[in-house]
Amino acid sequence: MAIGSAGDLFPMLRIALALRQRGHRISVLGPEQHRPYVLQAGLAFHGEPVDEAVLDDPRLWHPRHGFGVVWAATRGVAGALPRFVEALPVAEACVLLVHPLALPEADLCRAARPDIRVATVYLAPSNLPTVHDPLMVGPLAVPRWVPAAARRWLWRQVGERLIDPVVLPGVNRERRLRGLSPVRHALGYLLQVPDLSLALFPAWFAATQPDWPKPLLHADFPLYEPDPAASFTPALAAFLAAGEAPVVFTPGTGNRQGAAYFQCALQATLRLQRRAIFLTPHAQQVPASLPPGVLWQPYVPLARLLPECAAIVHHGGIGTTAEALRSGIAQLVVPFAHDQFDNAARVTALGAGQTLPATGLSASRLTRSLRRVLSSRALAVNCRALSSRFAPNPDIEQVCAALVNLPL
Template identity: 75%
Template structure:
């Protein structure tokens, strides 16, 4: 089960296809808008309708309130898991590989069918809370000198104030209907549900922490291109041939509240005389009358586009971040909410880019960072060294083996 945007979908598709190659039957549950991707891959798809009005909710990209918006918006998708599983033949062994936002529903499935096993797919390090360094809690970076007791207190406060009021009321109602005891703590509960936790990022990007759930298996970034043979549009081919390598600007496929990013990026790039490609399916957030030095495209696979580019300005989603690391390009991360702050901090720590929180975005700051990143010899050296690690990546055999060996 995948929940969220294309960045959440593609890693699960990559694993699903690897499992199918091994002869396993795959059923894929996801938001209905992902049907073309899943059916194109030849997998049995079970779509769930999602109200896309949530994309216009101004709290969606708020550092504090974003989780609540996402949780409420995804309950309909996650709720589809239980009736689907209940309809499966009881005699058929079944493993659920789910996004962390569906762990509570997966646990309800296991209550109905105790033989079911659950694996959680954690796409980014910040999906797994820890009291160890590096500790980034939204826009707050906790200094290394803060003792662990204080860090545990911070997590308790975060859970009690932001998570429990959102998660527990609906979850406890569902548990009560099935004769299950109520929960008092959402954070502690959710990370004890899975029989196996998959960290779908390499240890060099986010090393295993002592307080992460076990058993846990690290994988490489399971990057997926839905149509690697798709040709560029004629206008993109002409644009790339007409001048120097451009800077890619993208706030992600699900963000239609990024007008300020495109506005600041346009001003900064024009002042520096740089060319750019603006990527977004939502053209309404673009500045009017883009100059000839800037091309808008609704979607281009990053894996194919990035080798033609000089750098990227993006939101810090884990899929975009990983694609840029693979391409060996310097990057500027403009985090809004969710895992983006932590991903940006890791990009900075790797020496391949810089971070400018959306709340501090200005043309002058962005222009300064862009000049620094593009002129830095060390950024290029570090970026190429990171890209070389992708050439050495293993396949998904260890992930598939771990999933198929879960005791049933």
């Protein structure tokens, strides 16, 4: 079960295809918007409608309120999991590989069928809370000198004030209907549900922490491209051939509130006299009139595009971050919410880019930050070194074996 944007789906598809190649039957559940990608991969899909109006909710990209919006928007999709599992042949062994937001529903499935095993994927390090450094709580970077007791207190406050009020009412209502005991603390419960946790990012990006759940398997980025052989559109090919390497700007495929972001991007591009590609499937947020040196594209495979570019300015989604690291180009990360702050901090710590918070973003600030990124030789050297850490064909056999061999 995949939940979220294309960046959340693609790693699941990479694993699903590898499991199918080993002879296993695969069904993918998720929001209806995922259907084209799943069918293109040749997998069975069971979709649930999601009201796309949530993408226009201004709280979606709020550092504090964004989680509540996402949780509410995904309950319908996650709620389809128990219904799907109830219809499966009882005699058939089944492993559920689910997004962390669907763990309560996966737990309900296992309560009804104790033979089922549950695994979850953590696509970004911030989805695994820890008291150890580096510690980001939303946009807040907790200093290294803060003692462990204070860090544990801080996480308790996050859980009790921000997560429990959102998660527990609905979770406990469904549990009561099935005669199950209530959950008291959402964070601890969610971390204890899986029989196996998969950290789908390499240790050099985020090392395993002592307080992460066990058993946990640390893997590489399972990068996936829906159509790796797809060629550039004629307009894009002509644009790339017409001048110097451009800068890519994207606030993420799921962001429909990026009009101000692209206005700042356009002004920064003009001030720096750089060429640029604006990447978003939501054309309405792109300035209506673009100069010849700026091209809008709804979608381009980053694995093919980024090696042709000078830098990328992006939101800090884990999929975009990983593709930028693999391409070896410098990054300017402009985080809005969710895991983006932690990913941005890690990019900066690795010397692969810089961070500019989206709050209070202006053309002047964006221009200054982008100028520093484009002119830094140290960044260029570090980016090339990090790119060399990516294998040409990432091996996820260890992930597949761990899923297949989960003890019953």
